[in-house]
Amino acid sequence: MNENDTTDHGTSTSLVPASDAGTERLPASLIRGVDQFENPGLPPHVHRAADDDPAAAKRAERQVATMFGLSMLATLVFLVSYFAIPDEATFFFPGIGIAKTQNVVLGLSLGFAIFLIGIGAVHWAKTLMSDEEIVEERHEQASTPEQRAKAVAVVNEGVASTQLNRRPLLKYSLGGALGLFALPLGLQVAGSLGPTNIEELKHTIWDPKDNGGKPIRLMRDPEMTPIRFDEVTFGSVFHVMPETLQKYIDEGKHVLEAKAKAAVILIRLDPDLIKVQKAKDWGVDGAVAYSKICTHVGCAVGLYEQQTHHLLCPCHQSTFDLTEDCAVIFGPAKRPLPQLKITVDDAGYLVAPSGFAEPVGPSFWERAR
Amino acid sequence: MSTINETRPADALRSGDRQADERASATKPLGGIAGWMDDRLGGAKGVSFLAKKVFPDHWSFMLGEIAMYSMIVCLLTGAFLTFWFVPSASQVVYDGSYVPLQGVTMSDAYRSTLGISFDIRGGLLIRQIHHWAALIFVVSVFVHMARVFFTGAFRKPREINWVFGTILSLLACIEGFAGYSLPDDLLSGTGIRAMNGFIQSAPVIGSYLSYFIFGGAFPGEAIIPRLYSAHVLLIPAILVGLFTAHILLVFLHKHTQFPGPGRTNKNVVGYPLLPVYIAKAGGFFFIVFGVIALISAVVTINPIWAYGPYDPSPITAGSQPDWYMGFADGALRLLPGFLEFETFGFTWSMNIFPGSLVLLPLMWTIIGVYPFVEAWVTGDKREHHLLDRPRNAPTRTAIGIAGISMYVVLFLAAGNDLMAIKLHLSINDITQTLRVLFFVAPPIAFWITKRICLSLQRADRQKVLHGRETGTIWRHADGRFEEIHAPLTPDERWVLVQHEAHEPLELTAGKDANGVDSPIAGKERLRAKFSNFYFRDRVAPATPSELEAAHHEHDDHAAVPDGGHEAIEPAGASQERETIKADKQHG
Numbered sequence: 001m002n003e004n005d006t007t008d009h010g011t012s013t014s015l016v017p018a019s020d021a022g023t024e025r026l027p028a029s030l031i032r033g034v035d036q037f038e039n040p041g042l043p044p045h046v047h048r049a050a051d052d053d054p055a056a057a058k059r060a061e062r063q064v065a066t067m068f069g070l071s072m073l074a075t076l077v078f079l080v081s082y083f084a085i086p087d088e089a090t091f092f093f094p095g096i097g098i099a100k101t102q103n104v105v106l107g108l109s110l111g112f113a114i115f116l117i118g119i120g121a122v123h124w125a126k127t128l129m130s131d132e133e134i135v136e137e138r139h140e141q142a143s144t145p146e147q148r149a150k151a152v153a154v155v156n157e158g159v160a161s162t163q164l165n166r167r168p169l170l171k172y173s174l175g176g177a178l179g180l181f182a183l184p185l186g187l188q189v190a191g192s193l194g195p196t197n198i199e200e201l202k203h204t205i206w207d208p209k210d211n212g213g214k215p216i217r218l219m220r221d222p223e224m225t226p227i228r229f230d231e232v233t234f235g236s237v238f239h240v241m242p243e244t245l246q247k248y249i250d251e252g253k254h255v256l257e258a259k260a261k262a263a264v265i266l267i268r269l270d271p272d273l274i275k276v277q278k279a280k281d282w283g284v285d286g287a288v289a290y291s292k293i294c295t296h297v298g299c300a301v302g303l304y305e306q307q308t309h310h311l312l313c314p315c316h317q318s319t320f321d322l323t324e325d326c327a328v329i330f331g332p333a334k335r336p337l338p339q340l341k342i343t344v345d346d347a348g349y350l351v352a353p354s355g356f357a358e359p360v361g362p363s364f365w366e367r368a369r
Numbered sequence: 370m371s372t373i374n375e376t377r378p379a380d381a382l383r384s385g386d387r388q389a390d391e392r393a394s395a396t397k398p399l400g401g402i403a404g405w406m407d408d409r410l411g412g413a414k415g416v417s418f419l420a421k422k423v424f425p426d427h428w429s430f431m432l433g434e435i436a437m438y439s440m441i442v443c444l445l446t447g448a449f450l451t452f453w454f455v456p457s458a459s460q461v462v463y464d465g466s467y468v469p470l471q472g473v474t475m476s477d478a479y480r481s482t483l484g485i486s487f488d489i490r491g492g493l494l495i496r497q498i499h500h501w502a503a504l505i506f507v508v509s510v511f512v513h514m515a516r517v518f519f520t521g522a523f524r525k526p527r528e529i530n531w532v533f534g535t536i537l538s539l540l541a542c543i544e545g546f547a548g549y550s551l552p553d554d555l556l557s558g559t560g561i562r563a564m565n566g567f568i569q570s571a572p573v574i575g576s577y578l579s580y581f582i583f584g585g586a587f588p589g590e591a592i593i594p595r596l597y598s599a600h601v602l603l604i605p606a607i608l609v610g611l612f613t614a615h616i617l618l619v620f621l622h623k624h625t626q627f628p629g630p631g632r633t634n635k636n637v638v639g640y641p642l643l644p645v646y647i648a649k650a651g652g653f654f655f656i657v658f659g660v661i662a663l664i665s666a667v668v669t670i671n672p673i674w675a676y677g678p679y680d681p682s683p684i685t686a687g688s689q690p691d692w693y694m695g696f697a698d699g700a701l702r703l704l705p706g707f708l709e710f711e712t713f714g715f716t717w718s719m720n721i722f723p724g725s726l727v728l729l730p731l732m733w734t735i736i737g738v739y740p741f742v743e744a745w746v747t748g749d750k751r752e753h754h755l756l757d758r759p760r761n762a763p764t765r766t767a768i769g770i771a772g773i774s775m776y777v778v779l780f781l782a783a784g785n786d787l788m789a790i791k792l793h794l795s796i797n798d799i800t801q802t803l804r805v806l807f808f809v810a811p812p813i814a815f816w817i818t819k820r821i822c823l824s825l826q827r828a829d830r831q832k833v834l835h836g837r838e839t840g841t842i843w844r845h846a847d848g849r850f851e852e853i854h855a856p857l858t859p860d861e862r863w864v865l866v867q868h869e870a871h872e873p874l875e876l877t878a879g880k881d882a883n884g885v886d887s888p889i890a891g892k893e894r895l896r897a898k899f900s901n902f903y904f905r906d907r908v909a910p911a912t913p914s915e916l917e918a919a920h921h922e923h924d925d926h927a928a929v930p931d932g933g934h935e936a937i938e939p940a941g942a943s944q945e946r947e948t949i950k951a952d953k954q955h956g
Contacts, residue, residue: 035912035913035914036866036910036912036913037859037862037863037866037867037911037912037913039630039631039632039633039863039867040630040631040859040860040863041630041631042630042631042638043630043631043860082490082491087466087487087488087490088466093667096667096668099667100493102490102491102493103493103494103497103666104666104667105666106491106494106666107494107497107498107662107663107665107666107667108663108666108667110494110662110666111659111660111661111662111663111664111665111666112659112663113659114655114658114659114662115655115656115658115659115660115662115663116659117652117655117659118652118653118654118655118656118657118658118659119652119655119656120652121648121649121651121652121655122648122649122652122653122656124648124652125644125645125648125649125652126649129644129645129648130645131640131645133426133638133639133640134421134423134638134639134640134641135423135631135636135637135638136421136422136423136623136636136637136638137635137636138623138634138635138636138637138754140752141526141621141622141752190581193581193582193584194580194581194582194583194584194585194589194591195580195584195585196576196577196580196581197580197585197586198576198577198580200586201569201576201586221682222680222682239682239683241682252460254586255460256588256679256680256681257585257586257587257588257589259680259681259682260562260586260587260588260681263681263682292682293681296566296701296706296720296721297562297563297565297566297567297570297701297721297725298562298563298565298566298587299559299562299563299684299688300559300681300682300683300684301684302683302684302686303684303686314684314685314686314687314688314786315559315563315684315688316698316701316702317702317785317786317796317800318706328706330797330800331702331706331800332701332702332703332704332705332706332720332721333706333720334706334707334708334709334718334720335709361566362565362566362569362570362718362721363569363570363709363716363718363721364569364570364575364576364579364716364718365569365571365572365573365574365575365576365715365716366576366715366716367716368711368714368715368716369714369715
């Protein structure tokens with residue numbers, strides 16, 4: 001930077017090229033002196049073989065026609081194959097595996113029918129059409145000052161004719177009407193897109209109120225059969241849904257909405273490995289149940305590493321430590337997976353007496369309220 | 370310059386031909402249907418103008434064409450798919466011909482997609498072409514953008530078209546996302562599940578947004594039809610409209626061209642639309658379409674039947690979005706969880722929100738405003754129709770590569786699980802490394818790129834001043850060895866010397882007469898700093914006097930045997946030719 005601030009340049013601040021300070025002020029920092037090369041102009045055109053040699057031109061014509069001919073042949077193959085190849089036919093495609101014959105044959109014939117037209121056309125252009133480049137002049141995009149002045153005059157005349165400037169009442173009432181008319185449309189779409197029931201985000205069908213206040217049995221997903229505690233051996237993993245889901249399945253309504261929050265994973269490990277007393281207390285002799293919905297963005301936390309007792313979400317690799325009450329030990333999730341308190345009922349089945357103590361799934365603004 | 374109507378010897382082949390129909394003769398005034406049309410539309414004036422419109426030729430100009438053609442393929446095959454696809458989330462029991470899923474409850478969307486794949490003859494092919502064309506569309510849009518960026522084609526008067534293109538590329542990604550979410554298979558459903566999580570992460574309005582978009586609780590039955598109308602109507606309408614404007618502006622501005630002999634900022638050199646460009650570009654459409662069809666014939670993409678229907682409970686390992694959403698997914702994998710916090714009981718999901726809802730608009734805004742930033746820094750108000758060779762704009766090129774390096778880090782992060790499995794590495798190590806690289810890679814990439822550009826510029830100077838290395842080694846009588854350098858032809862040289870090397874702007878007076886900062890001094894100071902950042906490392910193109918000096922130097926010490934220079938002086942160099950003044954600044 002030029003620290004030459006004392007030079008008297010008046011009060012204006014300006015930027016000039018370093019080597020050009022004080023001389024001509026170009027908008028860009030460019031100095032093109034006389035010492036520069038000149039544009040040598042267009043090189044002379046070099047004839048191609050087909051320009052001079054009738055035999056070469058004839059050959060090119062034949063090549064192009066051959067491609068177009070092969071294209072027609074490929075089209076024919078497509079038309080015949082469409083009817084001739086049965087839907088269920090498969091074959092072994094070397095290097096790829098078992099492939100659906102119909103898809104491969106139809107695709108290849110269609111592909112070649114189209115591709116060869118393109119190759120033929122380009123070959124034609126490159127060998128037979130004139131390859132001499134031509135020159136077109138450019139003109140500045142901007143209109144001339146006269147054109148601009150004329151445009152301004154025309155617009156001004158039009159505006160004057162509307163009397164907008166003389167009649168402010170018209171100007172402001174029109175502005176108001178135009179400004180407001182979009183509101184009904186905006187309100188209609190925003191207001192009617194969907195019902196909002198934010199409290200619903202905090203609710204799962206593990207809530208005993210959904211079961212007449214009775215504890216809810218843990219069911220295998222997707223078989224929907226109850227799980228006896230003595231079937232839960234050490235090291236086993238169960239994908240679990242609540243008994244209350246059956247009602248939704250029977251009615252065929254809102255099944256996925258219910259499942260999206262109710263999915264639970266049940267794992268039994270050595271109780272001594274569980275380091276958190278609450279986690280132990282909410283389980284049954286090392287069998288613990290946690291929400292399977294990731295606290296990051298809601299994928300199912302489906303990967304259980306039996307050796308390390310880690311639960312891993314395959315979407316963004318958030319890792320939860322089962323021995324630490326499913327605290328996050330790696331990845332983008334912040335909160336532990338919520339635990340579902342379970343006990344054993346009189347018949348020996350696992351039940352959840354009280355539902356989740358906190359909202360499951362991804363974070364949202366009102367989650368902790 | 371000769372005209373294009375020059376007779377060529379090969380035309381003799383056709384000299385004996387007779388016009389099949391005299392009425393079709395080009396010399397006759399318009400008749401028949403063409404005449405009828407012209408009576409009503411007056412198109413003949415435009416035809417002669419359009420037919421002679423010049424398009425310069427360069428392989429990199431085809432990238433935008435690939436984007437255009439693959440988009441057309443998408444529109445065509447997409448229209449086909451709408452005949453069979455049912456955009457409904459209602460649950461049905463599958464009874465189609467794919468045995469493993471018979472009897473399974475699934476959405477109508479998934480059932481109809483299975484139907485297209487197994488029960489509609491050729492339907493799988495159309496679906497595959499549609500998906501492949503979409504992938505190729507987005508990749509070609511990005512590569513085309515990179516070409517425009519690195520050659521400076523976005524400069525005045527094309528800034529508006531750059532902004533259009535930027536919006537187009539964002540829309541292309543969103544359109545792709547909406548499209549691959551439609552089949553409602555386990556993978557795409559998991560994608561929508563994650564999208565719901567993204568939306569919920571928005572501060573204050575997240576929960577409401579989620580309920581608005583999904584029409585109630587996730588997943589609901591509204592999202593599939595809504596994505597469908599966005600995918601087949603809303604976004605394509607905007608895409609096609611903007612794309613048309615994009616092409617019209619190319620016509621209006623005339624295409625940019627690479628520097629070369631005879632090419633100036635005031636002309637455009639190339640082939641006329643009719644017939645050469647029509648044949649090449651039209652032929653290229655068939656090549657692009659054909660290649661996409663060939664790929665679709667043999668390479669399966671998105672085998673939705675293998676994933677099963679969407680269900681919030683199961684999941685597959687290795688869940689990745691389509692490639693163009695990879696960088697956003699990668700950002701989500703890299704953001705550490707501790708960024709989430711609560712104030713007054715409200716949750717700020719800063720481990721999700723920046724990567725999901727902020728990243729895309731932010732990135733595209735930065736891309737969109739770049740031309741205006743650069744124009745402000747250079748203070749350059751002129752039109753630019755000659756492209757920059759990337760090396761001649763080292764800072765811009767380095768900024769571009771730094772941005773790409775950031776993008777690549779995020780993209781790699783989206784595959785951290787796959788890398789861990791295939792390379793037997795710890796996923797935690799990979800993630801940590803990428804977290805560091807996100808911040809470290811861009812400055813390194815910037816520095817390396819800039820150094821390479823400057824070196825290439827110096828190499829260009831060397832080549833101009835001392836000629837091209839011929840690989841021929843002379844042994845002198847006294848035992849010295851010397852490699853012979855062949856001087857460049859004026860044509861070869863011109864490409865290496867035609868460019869402008871900006872100098873940094875300098876602040877001449879930041880204070881007024883009383884030593885007080887003038888009001889705009891701060892802004893101008895900033896501009897000078899930026900200008901310095903852009904242009905302080907500068908390699909000026911070689912000049913004739915430098916070349917002259919270099920020649921003398923050679924003659925002084927290099928007693929090359931007789932005719933050393935003359936013998937390899939290329940033919941044509943001495944030829945008389947119309948030279949064009951280097952009048953790139955003004956007219």
